[in-house]
Amino acid sequence: MVGSSGPDHDLRACASGSLREATLCLLVRGNPPGHVLLGYKKEGFGAGKITGFGGKVEPGETPVAAAVRELEEETGITVALEDLLAVGQLCFLFPSRPAWSQLVHVFLSTGWMGVPQEGREMRPAWYAVDRLPYEQMWQDSLYWLPRFIAGERIRGRFVFDRDNETVVDVTIDAWDDVNER
Ligand code: 6U4
Secondary structure (H helix, E strand, C coil): CCCCCCHHHHHHHHHHCCCEEEEEEEEEECCCCCEEEEEEECCCCCCCCEECECCECCCCCCHHHHHHHHHHHHHCCECCHHHCEEEEEEEEECCCCHHHCEEEEEEEECCCECCCCCCCCEEEEEEECCCCCHHHCCCCHHHHHHHHHCCCCEEEEEEECCCCCCEEEEEEEECCCHHHC
């Protein structure tokens, strides 16, 4: 595809600041990590899928503050700002559904307060890192989830096909911009 609505244009959008921003938070247990907390999304964007916790960054909010807020809303868990480690950014591009395209700030934490509780939006559960539920997750998860769990900091771009489910293009680089918080 060529022209201003094609993938090249979209790839530039990842860096242009024009995409809506969201957060994704991964809680990991064990050293080395043995389990990760994920949630079954009951409603809204990605309903029916298992994902990390997060949502839109509100106007005037920093990504890390949004991550703390969403984690509490979706799991009842409290995490201190300084316990959330910024580990990367994922740019999801849906050329056939531009309103879904978003830049996601990813955080990882090994320390928190509380026990995960099911809420209106999410049903949280711990998953063994060697038995992650990829068949119930967004297709892109396979590319980035094991790498974040392994302690890598990465920046990924994923372009989805017309079905808005199949990943057709993937770019992953190292990410070291700790100032993104
Ligand atoms: P609100 O009203 O903010 O609760 P909601 O429908 O829950 O809206 P939204 O848009 O706030 O969803 O947040 C989308 C969530 O989905 C964020 O945590 C980022 C995550 N997400 C978006 N695209 C994803 C993808 N391709 N793979 C993935 N998570 C994705 O694993």
